Amino acid sequence: MAAPLSLRLHPWASSYEGLLEADETEEEARGPQVDPAVEVAPEQWRPLRPQGAAAPAALLFVDGVRRVEVGVVGQEGERLVWGLFGSYAAGGVLCRPGAAQVVAAEVRRALVLAAADLDGQVEVPAGSVALRYRVLAIGPKGQQEVRQEVQHRMRQLEAETVAGGDLPRRDDVLVVVDGPLTFLPRWAGQEVPVVGLIKSHHRLYLEGTPLAGCLGALAPGERTPLFLLLTEREADRRFSWYLRLAAPPPFHHPLVGVVRLEAWAEGGKERARRLADLTALLLPSFAPPAAWDARAPANLYPVAALEERLRHRLGDYQWVRRSIESYLHRWGGGV
């Protein structure tokens, strides 16, 4: 550990409940081109309804949550060191006919600092326990990168859930990861079929093309043909498709109930097509009605329940935040 660093509160750094909204912005801002002609010729695009496929024995839904407990700032010589106390968690729900079960749920806590050569952990007393924040020094960087670090760590933890965990027969499980696959380290999806499910439409890949009409024509359980996301790096390429989970309520936008899914391109087109058919067959039955959840139907039952469970595991936000504040007050936040 280098010279002691004294931390002070930086309250306005943590936004609403410390939630980070940095899901897809990074890549999609650059906007990859798409190739719509991988499954069907563009002229022949129409909604596809798969007729049946060998269903896997189980579905594993993987998701994570994260939050900024409190932002801090320290002084390293002349330079301001941005930092935050953050918590993140990831887990999985294994759904088999007749039983849905949370099979993994892991919580980690980190004190991310835009400084170099710091490690170890700080222990924040909170009631009957001590919250252990692992010090992550990411070098001299800005506030945005400090926040991104929590996001990266969470995706890493999700990947560990996909790769590790106590899954039954690996080849017979379809893994549905919440969010795009790009954030998932490549090794995570090598042994099991993995698809990414993207709920929000930050950017419509088919916008402005005649193919967008096909999107609006989707009925529940129907998907669009595959299209290929042409990323700069060959290894990042994925096959993607849109799927309608449920019909939108009359006063909602027609895209409500439509999600985008993706699978690694390196698995081959046939595998991607099989996964696309499986998702079209299986996922609509996991979509809750609008009254169940504010983000229904795209926020699937297992995912919503898992997020609730994980968020609960992070601890009470107000309580944790107050514990950190009194820790900083009492011990001056020496790291």
Added chain:
Amino acid sequence: MSEVGRVLGTDDARPLDFWVAVAEGHYLQLDDVVCLRTPLPDGTEVAIYGVVDQVRARYEGARFDSDVFRAAEGVLPVGIATAAHVAVTRVEPEVFVPPAPGQPVWRAEGEERERALYFDRMEHRFPAGLGRDGQVVWGNLEFLDGTRGGHVNIAGVSGVATKTSYALFLLYGLFHHPQASQRTRHARAVIFNVKGEDLLFLDRPNARLSEAEKGRYACLGLPAGPFQDVALWVPPARYGFGELAPSTVSRQEGVTPYAWSLREFCQRRFLSFLFADADSEGGQLPLAIGAAERFLAQASEGQPPSQSWVMLPGQRVTQFQDLVDYLQDHRDEVFGAARVSAGTVEALLRRLQGSVEAVAHLVRGDLSPDQEERHRIDVQGRQLNVIDIHALHDRAKRFVVGVVLKQLLQAKDEQGTREPLLFVVLDELNKYAPREGWSPIKEVVLDMAERGRSLGVILIGAQQTASEVERRVVTNASFRVTGRLDTAEAERSEYGFLGPYARARASILRPGSMFLHQPELPVPLLVQFPFPAWATRPEEVAEGQDPWSRLR
């Protein structure tokens, strides 16, 4: 002891009640006894004991009722949370702090169970039944025998036959348990047989007693057999010559007919017990009754015990009918001084005539001195005395109960010591000591309830509805027992000791299960008692035990 869960912190824990989250792989059911220790800042530990009175289970992670279907389909992951509510029975030392959430909770076994239910403090105890865990629930004998309290009150709907059965079970335990019987060896008990000839076989083993039930007696530390020392008193047959014959049908041997002499009737002022029904109250009738009683007592004063008839001025009276006729013919002498109206006298005489048929065979002038001795109910001879009144006319029933109780109380009064104890089992208290009105029997019962403790007369009273019984009779009982109750009845304040949860359960109690409340324990305990080891019907008498069985 095994750990079953922890104090949960999502519901308030209080010094007298708290919730326990039940650990996976364990369960707690109603009536389970639990204990825990909670630390104080100074390092000492407070032991908290309690009884489970409510258990609940619910989904965690479900938002809507219909989520149960999503969970069953394997779409929505949910957890099951089971929690048990504990009513605290005891805190040692008496520092009333709430148990700290997170403290492990144990199923109380062995010594801890004894402590939880105060059994360790009971110097003298008697078996009050078996708990749901199959272990003995003890009653504190000091609260029964008059040392610190006395009397038992049993409530419950009829037809389930649990009230009398439980009273008999209590007596059986008191007389036959090795520990309890040391203190009750010389005690006597009186029970009235009011239904069928059910209680006339208490001295015979029950042929239908299964091995499992015998095992329950063994658990209680009791022999599985009939009552050992029983006297059966039955009304004499109405018609007959010479010796009095029993009026009972199912049993003729081993029973003793009972009767009183006319002389005793007059000298001891039994007349008022012929007017023991509620509608005799009010008006001048009591005045007239008093006058008649006084006249008979004065007229018969000093007449020797060798005669069962009575010599009234100018006439030797040898039959009850003649006594009534005498009063009718000499109404001016009898009632003249009492200043009661002619109408009242008429009413009294009319009723008296009406009672001749009912009691003429019970109050007689044809007994020899030896017969009078033999047929007088004497409870000192045997431990348990069954007095059969089931076939008597209602007026005669009240007469017998009133006279017997009055005589017992008088005898104890004269005796002056509490020991040996006398247990009196009296069903239908609502009839004998109703909340409204006055009757001579009510006076005796009330006297028993209020002074019985110091006299050594212990009333084991029973009734369908405690709300219809004189309040002082019920509240004087240290032990309160309820079997199955009518839902509306259970809501009444008389059953406040049950608490809300036991009240709700009281309407579904099965025969053989009772709620028992005793002074030291703040919560009622569910007790079960075994099938009678004694015969309760002729059919139940074990073959071979009955010397006549082979002759039939």
